[in-house]
Amino acid sequence: xxxxxxxxxxxxxxxxxxxxxxxxxxxxxxxxxxxxxxxxxxxxxxxxxxxxxxxxxxxxxxxxxxxxxxxxxxxxxxxxxxxxxxxxxxxxxxxxxxxxxxxxxxxxxxxxxxxxxxxxxxxxxxxxxxxxxxxxxxxxxxxxxxxxxxxxxxxxxxxxxxxxxxxxxxxxxxxxxxxxxxxxxxxxxxxxxxxxxxxxxxxxxxxxxxxxxxxxxxxxxxxxxxxxxxxxxxxx
Numbered sequence: 001x002x003x004x005x006x007x008x009x010x011x012x013x014x015x016x017x018x019x020x021x022x023x024x025x026x027x028x029x030x031x032x033x034x035x036x037x038x039x040x041x042x043x044x045x046x047x048x049x050x051x052x053x054x055x056x057x058x059x060x061x062x063x064x065x066x067x068x069x070x071x072x073x074x075x076x077x078x079x080x081x082x083x084x085x086x087x088x089x090x091x092x093x094x095x096x097x098x099x100x101x102x103x104x105x106x107x108x109x110x111x112x113x114x115x116x117x118x119x120x121x122x123x124x125x126x127x128x129x130x131x132x133x134x135x136x137x138x139x140x141x142x143x144x145x146x147x148x149x150x151x152x153x154x155x156x157x158x159x160x161x162x163x164x165x166x167x168x169x170x171x172x173x174x175x176x177x178x179x180x181x182x183x184x185x186x187x188x189x190x191x192x193x194x195x196x197x198x199x200x201x202x203x204x205x206x207x208x209x210x211x212x213x214x215x216x217x218x219x220x221x222x223x224x225x226x227x228x229x230x231x232x233x234x235x236x
Contacts, residue, residue, distance in 0.1 A: 045078045048156045056129050056149050064088075064130035064142060070097035074125035074153070081160035081234045082117070084108075085150065087168035087204050088128035090135055099124045100205070107205040111218065115226040121236050123157050125150075127164075127172035138168055140177060147172045155192050160234050162190075162197050163225065166204030174199065185221045187228065198232075200225055 053073050059065055072089040075098050092101040100108050100119075109119045128138050128146050138146075150172050154162060164170050167180040174190055176183055180201065188199045202221040203214055229236065 045156055052152055064132055067133045068130040069094050071129050072097055072099055072126055074123055075099055076123040077121055078123055080121055080123045081236055082122040083157050083159035084122055084124045084163045085169040086126045087166035088126055088138055089131040094131035099126055104205045115222050117236060127169040143172050151192055160232055162199045164201045170201045
């Protein structure tokens with residue numbers, strides 16, 4: 001009768017496994033060594049937004065930054081299908097570090113509620129992240145400088161619809177520097193990193209506070225936004 005050969009190496013391996021991980025389970029299934037992030041991975045988005053904020057805050061030789069108290073990034077649901085981009089922070093936003101505060105924020109809230117949207121369920125930000133001195137309109141050079149940040153910001157949030165409120169937001173993301181009255185109320189498309197986003201241009205809330213007669217035009221824009229939400233079967 002042949003003597004059975006003992007595999008000492010196999011015994012050593014098994015003893016090592018038992019000492020390191022007693023509950024180790026062998027499986028014939030292949031290991032997936034790549035973690036795939038989808039567009040709604042909040043932890044991944046937060047990390048990217050944090051990196052973007054550091055990038056914006058490291059900008060040099062910027063009058064806007066040097067005259068501001070806070071960098072104003074964004075607030076709201078980072079997985080929202082709706083992204084609202086305003087023009088630039090005012091004094092209340094600069095003091096708090098949050099977008100759309102005070103009376104402007106209240107008006108925006110009313111505008112959204114008019115089409116059955118809770119402001120907390122959208123993501124809001126600005127095209128310019130620092131308050132311009134004396135709330136002046138940012139120059140075209142400043143808008144171009146911050147446009148790359150807004151493009152990256154939009155790509156990270158990855159919404160279904162982008163709403164641009166005001167001419168600064170319009171120019172920053174679309175490059176259009178004409179009259180907002182000629183461009184508002186028309187659906188446009190922009191391409192960011194090979195993805196197409198529907199964009200609606202409309203008046204800013206701060207402009208409507210100064211010129212309330214134009215609220216009737218904003219109402220028309222809001223109804224078009226509501227219809228687009230329904231057409232795209234967006235749940236918000």
